[in-house]
Amino acid sequence: MSKQTQAKSNWGTSYGELVWREFAKSRLSIVCLSFIVFLFAVAILAPFLANDKPFVIRIDGQLHFPIFRNLGASDYCIFLAAVVGCSQLLLIKRNHRHVDPSIRGAALWRQICISSSIILIGVILLFVFVPRRLDATDYKAMVACRQATDAIFAPIPYGYARTNLKLREQPPSWEHLLGTDDVGSDTLCRLIHGSRISLSVGFVAVGISTVIGILVGAILGYFGGKVDFIGMRIVEIMMAIPAFFLIITIVAFFARSLLNIMIIIGITSWTGNARFIRAEFFKLRKQDFVQAAVSLGLPLRSILFRHMLPNGIAPVLVNATFGIAGAIFIEAALSFLGFGVAPPTPSWGQMLSLGVSTTGRFLWWLTLFPGLAIFFTVLAYNLVGEALRDAIDPKLRTR
Amino acid sequence: MNDNGTLLSVEDISTHFFTEEGVVKAVQDVSFAIMKGQTFALVGESGCGKSVTALSIMRLVPEPQGKIVSGEIVFEGKKLLSLSEKGMRQIRGNEIAMIFQEPMTSLNPVYTVGNQIVEAIKLHQKKSTSQAWSDAVEMLRRVGISDPQQRVREYPHQMSGGMRQRIMIAMAVSCEPVLLIADEPTTALDVTIQAQILDLLDRLQEQNGMSILLITHDLGVVAERADDVAVMYASRIVEVAESRQLFAEPLHPYTQGLLESLPRLGITAGRLQTISGTVPEPLHFPAGCKFHPRCPVGREDRRCQTVEPKLREVRPGRCVACWYARDRRQRAEDRRQSPESAAVDEG
Numbered sequence: 001m002s003k004q005t006q007a008k009s010n011w012g013t014s015y016g017e018l019v020w021r022e023f024a025k026s027r028l029s030i031v032c033l034s035f036i037v038f039l040f041a042v043a044i045l046a047p048f049l050a051n052d053k054p055f056v057i058r059i060d061g062q063l064h065f066p067i068f069r070n071l072g073a074s075d076y077c078i079f080l081a082a083v084v085g086c087s088q089l090l091l092i093k094r095n096h097r098h099v100d101p102s103i104r105g106a107a108l109w110r111q112i113c114i115s116s117s118i119i120l121i122g123v124i125l126l127f128v129f130v131p132r133r134l135d136a137t138d139y140k141a142m143v144a145c146r147q148a149t150d151a152i153f154a155p156i157p158y159g160y161a162r163t164n165l166k167l168r169e170q171p172p173s174w175e176h177l178l179g180t181d182d183v184g185s186d187t188l189c190r191l192i193h194g195s196r197i198s199l200s201v202g203f204v205a206v207g208i209s210t211v212i213g214i215l216v217g218a219i220l221g222y223f224g225g226k227v228d229f230i231g232m233r234i235v236e237i238m239m240a241i242p243a244f245f246l247i248i249t250i251v252a253f254f255a256r257s258l259l260n261i262m263i264i265i266g267i268t269s270w271t272g273n274a275r276f277i278r279a280e281f282f283k284l285r286k287q288d289f290v291q292a293a294v295s296l297g298l299p300l301r302s303i304l305f306r307h308m309l310p311n312g313i314a315p316v317l318v319n320a321t322f323g324i325a326g327a328i329f330i331e332a333a334l335s336f337l338g339f340g341v342a343p344p345t346p347s348w349g350q351m352l353s354l355g356v357s358t359t360g361r362f363l364w365w366l367t368l369f370p371g372l373a374i375f376f377t378v379l380a381y382n383l384v385g386e387a388l389r390d391a392i393d394p395k396l397r398t399r
Numbered sequence: 400m401n402d403n404g405t406l407l408s409v410e411d412i413s414t415h416f417f418t419e420e421g422v423v424k425a426v427q428d429v430s431f432a433i434m435k436g437q438t439f440a441l442v443g444e445s446g447c448g449k450s451v452t453a454l455s456i457m458r459l460v461p462e463p464q465g466k467i468v469s470g471e472i473v474f475e476g477k478k479l480l481s482l483s484e485k486g487m488r489q490i491r492g493n494e495i496a497m498i499f500q501e502p503m504t505s506l507n508p509v510y511t512v513g514n515q516i517v518e519a520i521k522l523h524q525k526k527s528t529s530q531a532w533s534d535a536v537e538m539l540r541r542v543g544i545s546d547p548q549q550r551v552r553e554y555p556h557q558m559s560g561g562m563r564q565r566i567m568i569a570m571a572v573s574c575e576p577v578l579l580i581a582d583e584p585t586t587a588l589d590v591t592i593q594a595q596i597l598d599l600l601d602r603l604q605e606q607n608g609m610s611i612l613l614i615t616h617d618l619g620v621v622a623e624r625a626d627d628v629a630v631m632y633a634s635r636i637v638e639v640a641e642s643r644q645l646f647a648e649p650l651h652p653y654t655q656g657l658l659e660s661l662p663r664l665g666i667t668a669g670r671l672q673t674i675s676g677t678v679p680e681p682l683h684f685p686a687g688c689k690f691h692p693r694c695p696v697g698r699e700d701r702r703c704q705t706v707e708p709k710l711r712e713v714r715p716g717r718c719v720a721c722w723y724a725r726d727r728r729q730r731a732e733d734r735r736q737s738p739e740s741a742a743v744d745e746g
Binding site: 106224225226285286287288289291292293294295296297298299302306307310311 | 457459461462463488489490491492493496497499500501504505506507508509518519522523528567570571574
């Protein structure tokens with residue numbers, strides 16, 4: 001390790017490395033970050049962790065691979081994005097160590113362009129060519145009746161949409177580690193699949209709000225004056241609308257789809273980012289290096305997004321981590337109120353709402369486990385956000 | 400002054416800032432001309448409008464508060480104030496470059512210095528990335544940075560103030576501008592580095608044949624480096640002269656006061672001379688000549704208190720904005736003619 005750091009120090013330490021070093025000093029933030037990474041792994045691998053279809057099964061002497069046959073286009077998209085994303089991270093890390101800074105910027109751009117086009121093309125191809133299958137075969141029954149042999153099931157051999165009315169509202173047992181819900185679905189399985197919803201809501205919604213916020217804030221902050229005056233009034237009008245009720249209203253009008261929820265959360269929560277970026281740009285605009293960039297005749301695009309944005313993005317990054325927590329929370333609340341994703345798609349908030357059953361019984365396992373999942377996820381994001389804020393600006397540290 | 404050699408002429412520029420407390424007239428009716436290959440110095444104390452003049456030339460006055468309200472700037476026959484923003488962008492960096500006062504903050508902290516120089520080179524000259532990088536290394540070598548191959552890959556925070564100022568100069572000069580505006584390039588640096596930076600500017604000027612607009616409050620620097628000097632006081636130019644003449648025979652009472660308040664080698668004096676009073680606040684400039692409350696003549700003269708003197712040519716190549724600008728010979732004549740006014744003159 002020390003050898004690597006030495007070799008690198010010849011090229012100077014970048015801002016990112018400094019922030020990471022400061023971030024990694026706190027054990028708590030590392031634990032939280034690992035938890036988030038773990039959640040991501042669970043979300044990505046959900047069909048392999050909890051599935052009522054076996055990996056392999058021998059029927060009439062022939063081998064079948066039901067899990068893989070039943071993966072949908074969206075599953076493949078997630079795998080593709082995960083693989084490309086991980087390889088990007090590795091490549092960036094490798095570049096930092098081995099690629100000369102002179103061509104690092106160009107290399108990074110090329111990488112981002114290539115990977116995003118791979119993902120884009122992949123998603124289109126997958127949605128066009130991967131057929132939708134509805135395989136309702138009960139493989140477990142086949143194994144039980146000895147029609148099939150050599151079956152290897154996932155660790156949690158239940159499907160999230162599979163109902164079993166004989167086993168309704170069962171408390172935790174060895175059979176169902178976290179119990180079952182009102183239609184007899186396994187809670188742990190639904191919890192695992194629900195993580196996909198929570199994480200994707202968090203990321204897409206925050207992605208949308210960050211992009212809008214940065215664009216609006218950059219323009220307001222750089223130009224100032226009348227543009228800023230009018231723009232800020234619009235931002236204030238947006239802020240004055242209670243977002244949650246707006247979201248409920250819109251969701252009630254349109255379909256209860258995940259995409260709608262993500263977009264609506266995104267376009268109602270950009271105001272904070274816009275204000276952060278505006279304030280940063282106000283400050284940066286008077287800085288000498290921005291003046292120097294202008295005096296070199298650089299185009300506006302370069303000044304705004306190459307020279308000013310990287311210096312002013314810190315509060316937005318911090319805000320984004322809080323925003324992810326907030327979006328997860330809003331999605332859970334919407335689902336709890338019955339405005340979230342439609343069943344049988346599992347979502348933590350929706351599971352939480354099943355805690356009080358129609359028969360009036362209090363099903364503690366349906367309240368506790370999804371509740372803990374929401375709690376820890378939101379907590380982890382908030383703590384990471386706080387650690388990131390401290391790492392980026394040590395002067396802000398409250399301790 | 401012959402027009403053929405004029406690179407930049409600033410004609411009656413006024414730049415005002417519209418603040419909540421009132422209009423700050425930061426620059427008023429400032430005119431001067433810079434010849435090709437010349438070093439022109441703009442001297443004055445802080446807040447007198449030197450930097451705003453420079454920013455006005457670059458059209459970098461912070462909008463919307465600041466505005467160039469009148470005047471014209473002609474650069475190589477082009478009227479800069481009527482150019483579009485796009486046209487101005489082609490002039491900035493390419494033909495007029497600027498160095499700022501604070502080397503510590505005028506480089507972007509998130510990029511290596513090489514990245515920043517390369518961006519400037521690639522913008523103005525059609526060159527490939529690898530060519531631009533070798534140019535950047537060459538520029539660093541020219542501004543006297545040791546181990547440029549290594550330094551070009553470093554971040555600004557790894558360098559000292561003097562080195563950063565060299566980088567800034569390298570960046571500004573990399574596109575071979577015709578005019579370099581140096582806004583107090585040495586103020587933030589210690590004396591030994593100051594001399595090195597000024598020598599570097601001299602050398603680059605010789606190599607590229609560019610003109611330099613040197614903005615400073617350091618009269619020592621002016622005496623050594625400048626060809627022509629303009630002295631600014633309270634947002635106006637009060638005196639323009641060739642550097643040697645200005646030091647030999649200052650005509651404006653402010654310039655005289657400035658030179659008298661300099662410590663001189665070889666003369667043991669008790670206390671240094673000072674100019675009494677303070678610089679007027681830009682929101683409350685006095686009526687008439689702005690220097691009159693501090694001027695030995697102006698304090699008692701009606702004309703100085705009511706009418707502001709314009710910059711006028713008193714002798715070929717010498718302009719002064721003072722009603723009573725007299726050199727020694729003229730003052731002696733005055734004394735012979737009317738003893739009363741001579742008494743005021745001497746006080």
